[in-house]
Amino acid sequence: DGGITQSPKYLFRKEGQNVTLSCEQNLNHDAMYWYRQDPGQGLRLIYYSQIVNDFQKGDIAEGYSVSREKKESFPLTVTSAQKNPTAFYLCASSTSGFSYNEQFFGPGTRLTVL
Amino acid sequence: AQSVTQLGSHVSVSEGALVLLRCNYSSSVPPYLFWYVQYPNQGLQLLLKYTSAATLVKGINGFEAEFKKSETSFHLTKPSAHMSDAAEYFCAVLLTGGGNKLTFGTGTQLKVEL
Numbered sequence: 001d002g003g004i005t006q007s008p009k010y011l012f013r014k015e016g017q018n019v020t021l022s023c024e025q026n027l028n029h030d031a032m033y034w035y036r037q038d039p040g041q042g043l044r045l046i047y048y049s050q051i052v053n054d055f056q057k058g059d060i061a062e063g064y065s066v067s068r069e070k071k072e073s074f075p076l077t078v079t080s081a082q083k084n085p086t087a088f089y090l091c092a093s094s095t096s097g098f099s100y101n102e103q104f105f106g107p108g109t110r111l112t113v114l
Numbered sequence: 115a116q117s118v119t120q121l122g123s124h125v126s127v128s129e130g131a132l133v134l135l136r137c138n139y140s141s142s143v144p145p146y147l148f149w150y151v152q153y154p155n156q157g158l159q160l161l162l163k164y165t166s167a168a169t170l171v172k173g174i175n176g177f178e179a180e181f182k183k184s185e186t187s188f189h190l191t192k193p194s195a196h197m198s199d200a201a202e203y204f205c206a207v208l209l210t211g212g213g214n215k216l217t218f219g220t221g222t223q224l225k226v227e228l
Contacts, residue, residue, distance in 0.1 A: 004157075031214055040123065042204060042218040043158075050214075058215070090157055094214055101214060102148075105157035 002027045004106035006091050011111045013078070013085070021076045021109045023091035030096040032074035033103065036060060037088040046089075049074055050096050078111065086113045116141045118205045120219035128227050133177075133192040135222045137205030140186065146208035147188045148216065149179055153201045161203075164188060175199070200226045 004025045013019045025032065031050045035043040045058030049068040063082025068074055074093075078085045088110050092103040121136040139145055146165050150158040162173025169181045179190045190203060202221045209215040 006157075033215075040220060042220040043216075044218075045215060048215065088155075092158075096214060102160050102163065103214075103216060105150075105159070107157045108155070110155070 004091060004093055004104055006089075006106040006109050008109060009107065011109055013111065013113050015113055016080045018077055018079050019111065021078070021089055021091075021111070023074045023076065023106060025072055025074075025091075025093045025104075025106075027093055027104060028071070029093035029104070030071070031094045032068070033092040033094075034058075034064070034066065034074070034076045035090045035092065037090060037108075043090065046076065085111055087111060116145065116207045116209055116217055118147075118207045118217060118219040120203075120205050120222050122222055123220065124223045124225065126225040126227060127195045129197055130194050133190070133195045133199065133224065135190040135203050135205075135224065137179075137188045137190065137219060138186050139188060139205075139207050141207060147179075147181065148206040148208070149173065149177070149188075149190050150204045150206060150218075151175075151201050152204065152221075158204065161190070195224075195226045197226050197228075200224055 007022045033048040034046040044060050047066040049055035065077045090108045091106040094101045094103045117140045119138045148163045149161040152158045162171045164181045172178045177192045202223050204221050205219040206216040
């Protein structure tokens, strides 16, 4: 089955630690995205990548980093510089080239900072 | 800048009643608009999208939305609510000009009562 997987589903982190969230897709999509979801705020774009080895900052990139070494993978690292990292993180992917292509979402990772 | 506003963070309807979830957009160019649904602790699933082909768009699970340029609206409706429709619904507008970036509204939580 084609789709997007995110792991782990739940993640706990101590303050001051970096943590990496995994996102893998087998849809052969060029573009991938990371969103952060907080209650009452909708989804906010952290980073996105339109092609391998290239990525751009979204609206709230501070305290986060990404890499795109493979087409199917787009891991997100939440660094200790992110002051309020507790949130639900969603990864998405889409075909690129045309601007109205649907984004497909993974099941999400809930990160809690202890 | 493009944006969407969802009126009503919580909507409650009786089973079998009409569902109406409101979305207004702001865009300087013809927009691409989307409605997504999110069930608890899951990712987002596309309900329907408007890409300038037809103003009345039909989606999955009996939902539809009508694009009204004069009102800058893209409200989501369903004639008869079902208990399984209880979820959070997000309206989104595509940021044209590159990146295929979506800007989301803050979401509307739909409750369906017996």
